Amino acid sequence: MLLKLELQSNPEALCLVRATVERAAEVLHFQDAETRAIVRSVDEALANVLRHAYGGRPGLPIEMSCSRVESGGQKAAQGGIEILLADKGVPVKPDELKGRPLD
Numbered sequence: 001m002l003l004k005l006e007l008q009s010n011p012e013a014l015c016l017v018r019a020t021v022e023r024a025a026e027v028l029h030f031q032d033a034e035t036r037a038i039v040r041s042v043d044e045a046l047a048n049v050l051r052h053a054y055g056g057r058p059g060l061p062i063e064m065s066c067s068r069v070e071s072g073g074q075k076a077a078q079g080g081i082e083i084l085l086a087d088k089g090v091p092v093k094p095d096e097l098k099g100r101p102l103d
Helices: 013-027 032-053
Strands: 003-008 061-069 080-087
Touching: 003 013, 013 032, 013 061, 013 080, 032 061, 032 080
Parallel strands: none
Antiparallel strands: 003 061, 061 080
């Protein structure tokens, strides 16, 4: 594991998480575009936890862990990064998920 953050459901914490994830991706030698995509994905996932799982309530626990994923083959020589978010909010109900038209 590269790092583990314990934070609370506070929108102001998002900028700290973005900076931390950006630096972790840089340390693992991701290209700039990949780093931006990783940061954007984590930011969106955390915003969803704040909005949907916690209903905008502050002060509730969120845990983020980042691990290096070693490359098994030669195509992805740098390997990857795995970022896990854990919360204690309302779980997603899969039967209520609806896709949207792609056009």
